[in-house]
Amino acid sequence: MSSKLTVENILHELVKIPSPYPFENQIVEWIANFIKERSFTIHKIPVEDRFCLVAKRGSGKSLLLFGHLDTVPIQGVEDETPHQPEGRNKIAEHAKTLGWFQDPFIPLIKKGRMYGNGAVDMKAGVASILATAISLPEEWFKTNELILAFSVDEEFVDKGMYQLLQTDLIRHAKGCICPEIADISEVVEMGETPDVGTILLGRRGRIAIEVLVKGKAAHAATPKAGINAIELATTMINHVMKSVESGELPLGKHEILPEASITPLKIHAGTSSLSVPDSCLVEFDRHLVPPETPESVLKQMEECIKQVLKPSEFEIRKTNRPTPFLLPFVTSKDSDIAKVTISTLESLGYTVKISGGNSVADENMLSSSDYKHPILHAIPTIVLGCKGGNYHKENEWVDLRSLEKHYQALLKICENW
Numbered sequence: 001m002s003s004k005l006t007v008e009n010i011l012h013e014l015v016k017i018p019s020p021y022p023f024e025n026q027i028v029e030w031i032a033n034f035i036k037e038r039s040f041t042i043h044k045i046p047v048e049d050r051f052c053l054v055a056k057r058g059s060g061k062s063l064l065l066f067g068h069l070d071t072v073p074i075q076g077v078e079d080e081t082p083h084q085p086e087g088r089n090k091i092a093e094h095a096k097t098l099g100w101f102q103d104p105f106i107p108l109i110k111k112g113r114m115y116g117n118g119a120v121d122m123k124a125g126v127a128s129i130l131a132t133a134i135s136l137p138e139e140w141f142k143t144n145e146l147i148l149a150f151s152v153d154e155e156f157v158d159k160g161m162y163q164l165l166q167t168d169l170i171r172h173a174k175g176c177i178c179p180e181i182a183d184i185s186e187v188v189e190m191g192e193t194p195d196v197g198t199i200l201l202g203r204r205g206r207i208a209i210e211v212l213v214k215g216k217a218a219h220a221a222t223p224k225a226g227i228n229a230i231e232l233a234t235t236m237i238n239h240v241m242k243s244v245e246s247g248e249l250p251l252g253k254h255e256i257l258p259e260a261s262i263t264p265l266k267i268h269a270g271t272s273s274l275s276v277p278d279s280c281l282v283e284f285d286r287h288l289v290p291p292e293t294p295e296s297v298l299k300q301m302e303e304c305i306k307q308v309l310k311p312s313e314f315e316i317r318k319t320n321r322p323t324p325f326l327l328p329f330v331t332s333k334d335s336d337i338a339k340v341t342i343s344t345l346e347s348l349g350y351t352v353k354i355s356g357g358n359s360v361a362d363e364n365m366l367s368s369s370d371y372k373h374p375i376l377h378a379i380p381t382i383v384l385g386c387k388g389g390n391y392h393k394e395n396e397w398v399d400l401r402s403l404e405k406h407y408q409a410l411l412k413i414c415e416n417w
């Protein structure tokens, strides 16, 4: 790379282009232009009025580098567009009240860190992908194909990845590196991500489960004449959570992934009139690990609830979602991509720590073997992130030394592919 075009400079440019979903078009254009000038062929995949981007160069054994271009919006001003002066001002003003040092779309460099919206989740990773793509020697492309794929809507409901997987653009990739945040249990509580050297060989999956609890309406002055759905729902929630605690409702364990988990997410009941509520809708978040499946966890939950409610008193189902839920994935240590990644990191002097991600991300859909055609891609994927923190909140940051190391490592992994 020329001395001016460092991975840090690329990240600086990326943070300067606001891309909270659904406002990603500007950053997609910027990357398309950036990469087009370097002999990559560009494909744009429509996602409603937005686009995913796929760029390809070379021929031979295909390696995919994947990242999402959207960031989480600044909380409380989600509907303001950051690409109009008025919206931008409102966001910047509101960000101050949340504790941001400055406008979240103006990169701030302080004590070896870069602060900004999306700095670590995951513009740092995207910068590393772009720096790598333009640094690989000409000869590399004679025997390998590099595919770059960038999605939108990852922080919402993964509409970008869902559309991308309905094409045949990346299906043939033999392995994928995704420089997404490595949210492992040990550091998640500190709000930080680990330095280069920690890799994820998978992520837990998740579904949302809705339980509709059914009671009987009556005038609230005579509650005994009805059956209060809120009371039934409370009994149900307590029973489920106690059963988890006692182990009667066992949560899946896995050798690499964090243990499965469950927690109530939403509750909705009540009418505007003075009536005993006849229904109460409760939603649970259920993170799962293989061999658990959406069907098996639904069944398990139903059996548990039957211990306290009559079959006529409830209905249970997966919550509706415009795109499929993100299912767990685990990449084999024996896959080419895992072997190349681990041996390269070791050759660079890293002690490799293998772990599994707590939360779900676009790469679940890309890599999980639990989907059906045409979504099913099952591309072996490694998550390799860099050190940062405060993701999804104020003063998100990335460690710039870690970012440089990340780029060096990613380049080396590609060279060794």
Ligand SMILES: [Zn+2]
Pocket (backbone or CB within 6 Å): 068, 121, 122, 154, 180, 181, 361
């Ligand atoms: Zn992310």
